[in-house]
Amino acid sequence: MTWDLGLETWDLELMNFILPKIYPITDTRITKLTHARQVQELIEGGATIIQLRDKHASPKDFYESAEEALKIARKQKVKIIINDRVDIALALQADGVHLGQDDLPPEHARKILGDEAIIGFSTHSLEQAARAVELPISYLAVGPVFTTRTKENPDETVGIEVVKRVREAIGDFPLVAIGGITSENFQKVLEAGASSVAIISDLLSDAKNIKYKMQKFLHK
Ligand code: TZP
Ligand code: MG
16 A cells, blocks of 8 residues: 655555454553553453553653563463554664554654554544544544543443444555453444454453453454
């Protein structure tokens, strides 16, 4: 696929990226465990790609905890995506970055991180999602699908209907659904057309059972 950004032309093979059905995201407020410990538990439960998300740590602390988590993930060949921070993803040579509407625009992140990086991009409506597939991204996310207490100041919920409509609009482009997804509702979200579901609280809220929860999601 080719992107003409006015500056130079990108020619990337991004559509080959395959998302696993369950895409866990870490959080050090919902569980008091370190990112590294969460990554360890999630990997033992079968996770193959994990996003590290930390809205409260300083860049230095996030860098250091992500470095520790990445070491564990690398040993198991599990991919690590850094939320928000292209600089930290680059410094750590992480597998990719996940960006929101107000973060560094994906085309600039792509220039910094290169063709191999996984770049995810959050959208909150059908219109944003339809525009996102024109960008040099590896997958797009849509949400919050349901009410979430994890994200501060979340956008309005989009519901399952928007997941369906986004899927119709974007063909087979990799699509992650996020927000309020649980073991009770995730099958419906996948049936609506999501390639993958991103989950925080339902995986992490019981710190002793993260591995078990992850296994349950994968084998349901
Ligand atoms: N973006 C949209 S909703 C959300 C993010 C980061 C939070 C998802 O967390 P949970 O606990 O799975 O609802
Ligand atoms: Mg962000």
